[in-house]
Structures are given as C-alpha cells and as structure tokens.
Amino acid sequence: MGSRSDFETMQGALDTLAALGVGYEVRVLSAHRTPGLLPTYAARAERLNLTCIIAGAGGAAHLPGMLAAFTRVPVLGVPVQSRALSGQDSLLSIVQMPAGIPVATFAIGVAGAKNAALFAAAMLAGTDSGVRDRLQAYRDAQTRAVLDDPWFEGH
Numbered sequence: 001m002g003s004r005s006d007f008e009t010m011q012g013a014l015d016t017l018a019a020l021g022v023g024y025e026v027r028v029l030s031a032h033r034t035p036g037l038l039p040t041y042a043a044r045a046e047r048l049n050l051t052c053i054i055a056g057a058g059g060a061a062h063l064p065g066m067l068a069a070f071t072r073v074p075v076l077g078v079p080v081q082s083r084a085l086s087g088q089d090s091l092l093s094i095v096q097m098p099a100g101i102p103v104a105t106f107a108i109g110v111a112g113a114k115n116a117a118l119f120a121a122a123m124l125a126g127t128d129s130g131v132r133d134r135l136q137a138y139r140d141a142q143t144r145a146v147l148d149d150p151w152f153e154g155h
C-alpha cells in the first residue's frame, strides 16, 4: 500500500487472504515518497515468484501502475477512497493504464480490497486444491447467509 493511512482499507484484503489460508506479505511503498524502493520490491516479487501483488493507493495513485511497469508479476490495483474526491481520483489513476502495462483494477475501498484478495485466491485455485476448496466454501457460506436471512422470503 502507498501509505500507512491505506491500512484500514487494505485490512479487507489481509483478512480475506487469511480466511482463505493464502500466504501474504505486507509493505508500505510509496510511488512518490519512496520511489527508489519500487524496483527493489518488484525484483523481490519476481525472485519469490509471487502469484500477484495487490497494490492499494489513493489520490494520485501511481503505485500499482509503477509496480506493474517494473515487474511481470500481475498487479491487482485497489483504489483507496480519498477524502478530497471520494476515490474517483484513485480509481481513474489506477484503471486508465496505457496499452502494454496492465493493472487489474478493483472497486473503490474495502470492497475492492476484499475482491482483489478473492481474485488472488482464484488465481491460485487452479494449482492449489486447498485454496480451491476454501474459496468454494467461502462462496457457499455467502450464498447460505443470503438464503438463511428471513428477509430473503419476504416479511
């Protein structure tokens, strides 16, 4: 994430990964305040053969795009909801990449952070049957929660 202030949002990704038993590491890296660390971290991601990088940032959210420029590891971008523009700035900064350097872009805020984690799990599910089963169980539980809600049948 681009700042410690993004943590509240990105906690949604960490909790979801933990619930699915997917390993992760967490870093604060800023495209603007620590630009020199980006190629270093990108090289680490390749060395560790990480499945993907979930990069959350807000405002002029250049972190996901810059990381994607430095590594072939897939980057999942999460637009953090900014105070000034409610995350519209983050979303447009992340989604509107030039052809050639893709960033998979998710919803603004916690929903995007959770979905990025679920997407990462889905990437792993093809080769890891444990993750596949836990992801399926997560989805089944979500469906059950709707069906079991008394509001489902009406009041």
Ligand code: RP5
Residues within 6 Å of the ligand: 001, 002, 003, 004, 005, 006, 030, 031, 056, 057, 058, 059, 060, 061, 080
């Ligand atoms: C971005 O600037 C960060 O991703 C964060 O969302 C935003 C504000 O950062 P702070 O000033 O709160 O550290 O780089």
